[in-house]
Amino acid sequence: MTLSLGNNPYNRMSWEDADFPILCQTCLGDNPYLRMMKEKYGSECNICQRPFTVFRWCPGKGMRYKSTIVCQTCSKMKNVCQTCLLDLEYGLPVQVRDNVLGQKHDIPKSLVNREYYTQNMEVAMTEAGGSVSGLDLLGMTQSQNDQLRKLRRHEPYYKRNAPHICSFYLKGECKRGEECPYRHEKPSDPDDPLSSQNIRDRYYGNNDPVADKLMKKLSRLPKLEPPEDPNITTLYVGNVMEAITDKDLRDFFYQYGEIRNLKLVHKQHCAFVEYTTRQAAELAADQSFNKVTLHGIRLNVRWAKPQSKQKEGGTGDPREKLPFVPGLPGALPLPEKLLLQPPMEIPPVHLGLGAPPMGPPPVYYPSQDPTRLGSGKHGSQY
Numbered sequence: 001m002t003l004s005l006g007n008n009p010y011n012r013m014s015w016e017d018a019d020f021p022i023l024c025q026t027c028l029g030d031n032p033y034l035r036m037m038k039e040k041y042g043s044e045c046n047i048c049q050r051p052f053t054v055f056r057w058c059p060g061k062g063m064r065y066k067s068t069i070v071c072q073t074c075s076k077m078k079n080v081c082q083t084c085l086l087d088l089e090y091g092l093p094v095q096v097r098d099n100v101l102g103q104k105h106d107i108p109k110s111l112v113n114r115e116y117y118t119q120n121m122e123v124a125m126t127e128a129g130g131s132v133s134g135l136d137l138l139g140m141t142q143s144q145n146d147q148l149r150k151l152r153r154h155e156p157y158y159k160r161n162a163p164h165i166c167s168f169y170l171k172g173e174c175k176r177g178e179e180c181p182y183r184h185e186k187p188s189d190p191d192d193p194l195s196s197q198n199i200r201d202r203y204y205g206n207n208d209p210v211a212d213k214l215m216k217k218l219s220r221l222p223k224l225e226p227p228e229d230p231n232i233t234t235l236y237v238g239n240v241m242e243a244i245t246d247k248d249l250r251d252f253f254y255q256y257g258e259i260r261n262l263k264l265v266h267k268q269h270c271a272f273v274e275y276t277t278r279q280a281a282e283l284a285a286d287q288s289f290n291k292v293t294l295h296g297i298r299l300n301v302r303w304a305k306p307q308s309k310q311k312e313g314g315t316g317d318p319r320e321k322l323p324f325v326p327g328l329p330g331a332l333p334l335p336e337k338l339l340l341q342p343p344m345e346i347p348p349v350h351l352g353l354g355a356p357p358m359g360p361p362p363v364y365y366p367s368q369d370p371t372r373l374g375s376g377k378h379g380s381q382y
Helices: 009-013 072-078 094-101 111-128 134-138 146-151 167-171 199-204 209-219 246-256 278-288 336-340
Strands: 036-044 051-057 234-238 259-265 270-275 300-303
Touching: 072 111, 094 146, 094 199, 094 209, 146 209, 234 278, 246 259, 246 270, 246 278, 270 278, 278 300
Parallel strands: none
Antiparallel strands: 036 051, 234 270, 234 300, 259 270
């Protein structure tokens, strides 16, 4: 009686038999007329070491052939592609996604514990539905995360499917020329950490050089710095449309702390949220900066600016607020004659609104002089 995993009928029942792989758009390629080769139980999964159905295809012209390297159960548990092991929604490594979400999906690495955990997760995903992944079962929501959206590629990166570099070309011994299916290019720096990548490290999210590079890029993204005045506990919320009500804002911002006052100004499309403590305001600003979406509308959360106050002892002259510029002449004094003269009295002007002047109106007679303009046999024209 053999005790190997391949001859055990119970383990044979857990082998995978799929009709189509789980792939990202980059690995699938830009060719709409794709032809795949399917091999049932063609290889063992690089993670769980169980036989699965292997698919092999060419993504496009001038690209290398690609194949699946993990089974669909391991792919669903981490929500990754079966070929590149990157996240299906954002195309990012598992380590970056887990660090941004603040959660980590740990999978046992020993043989017995991994097999037990995989079977339980497979049964749970089957009962929940075919489209449910392991992240959904653990409650790791990533669809509304703005940091992941900033790090993602907005279009597929098909250069990743390019052929590998020809090793004979590097030695100067390649005799194929243009018929060589590999690239005739110089390699990158051998000391580059991206040149050494591991499948298991990529899947489990440990020591991934691509993830380290993206995390450094994430640390350089702009952050909302709190103001120096500790008495400021008010946040400014912009892009507030009519579909967003006072109750929606209060329900969202109340999860970070007690709200003292909330003022909604629909005419200016903004709102002001004032917290009772500075700690609650800082928590709300950190968690909601470029992350708030209500009714499909993204809100701009900033720290509110305090109103400007006049300096103590000021005269109210607007020239006091201007900075001093050396070399400019001062204010010119008034002439002494104008200061000594009494003010001039201006007579009132009749605008025709009062009573008309007394007496009959003047009568105008046509002129008898024929040399004047407009005179003739028809008389004068006035």
